[in-house]
């Protein structure tokens with residue numbers, strides 16, 4: 001069956017209006033609500049993969065691998081993912097399973113020689129054919145833990161390139177972890193060679209929530225993350241630069257933007273989830289930005305009446321697409337039992 005959720009049209013270059021890198025980085029959110037039936041253009045998926053391929057890798061390791069799947073071809077593909085990602089996965093037209101290949105280390109020396117051949121590496125920097133040939137492949141020198149770390153960091157960079165490309169082209173994405181069982185399933189399902197390490201699944205599609213996800217998410221204070229000269233000496237944030245970057249849209253307004261609770265609950269209804277799935281707590285500003293108020297408090301529950309008042313216009317939303325709410329552990333267990341999926345799967 002050919003996927004209907006993917007379109008083959010290729011635009012003319014002048015018809016594409018990508019966001020620039022700064023704005024795309026600023027606008028990126030983990031998108032958890034997708035237009036389930038809106039096809040994604042295949043060229044955009046290819047663009048994401050092309051961008052992933054261009055990411056830097058340690059010593060030209062090039063171990064990134066990805067398997068692209070289309071939900072309508074593989075309607076049960078979301079079974080392979082852990083509970084908190086279940087409904088996201090049921091909505092997204094495209095899923096990309098990201099892996100790295102430890103076997104790529106075998107040809108890393110050759111890839112470095114290739115950089116010498118093509119003039120990226122030169123003699124002035126100390127590059128020498130025999131020296132490289134002696135050092136590589138790295139598995140002869142380095143413990144597995146280090147090799148996995150290098151490969152995982154490289155994969156992360158490749159994924160981020162793909163994500164920024166997606167945002168720049170109007171798509172939403174969210175990375176998703178997988179439980180141990182899902183990991184085993186993925187290995188069998190995709191026929192992954194033993195040298196492949198599956199890491200993350202990326203949902204891709206057009207956002208059904210606002211593309212800004214109801215505002216930028218909180219982050220710890222800049223000065224606690226970045227330093228000048230030594231740790232403890234914060235890199236001072238210049239407010240004029242903050243202002244400039246706001247204008248350039250790298251820094252965007254913090255969530256929750258007005259109407260976010262209503263938006264989440266409208267989507268909950270639109271996707272056929274019952275009242276018990278309505279978000280019934282008060283939203284408020286992130287506390288992460290300000291260490292003085294940072295405190296892990298339980299969100300304040302809205303009374304039934306207050307919730308009803310807040311989402312009065314959500315009541316009559318027509319169900320457009322039915323999600324299976326398996327996110328609760330007991331529902332997931334029941335679903336898996338019905339489908340004959342064993343706890344070890």
Ligand SMILES: Cc1cc2nc3c(=O)[nH]c(=O)nc-3n(C[C@H](O)[C@H](O)[C@H](O)COP(=O)(O)O)c2cc1C
Nearest residue numbers: 028029030031032084085174175176177178200217
């Ligand atoms: C490696 C990785 C795994 C993630 N796994 C999940 C996941 O399983 N489910 C989910 O809803 N979000 C997942 N996320 C999204 C993060 O929760 C999100 O990036 C973080 O809360 C910051 O929000 P933002 O991406 O919207 O800025 C993951 C993100 C990363 C980078």
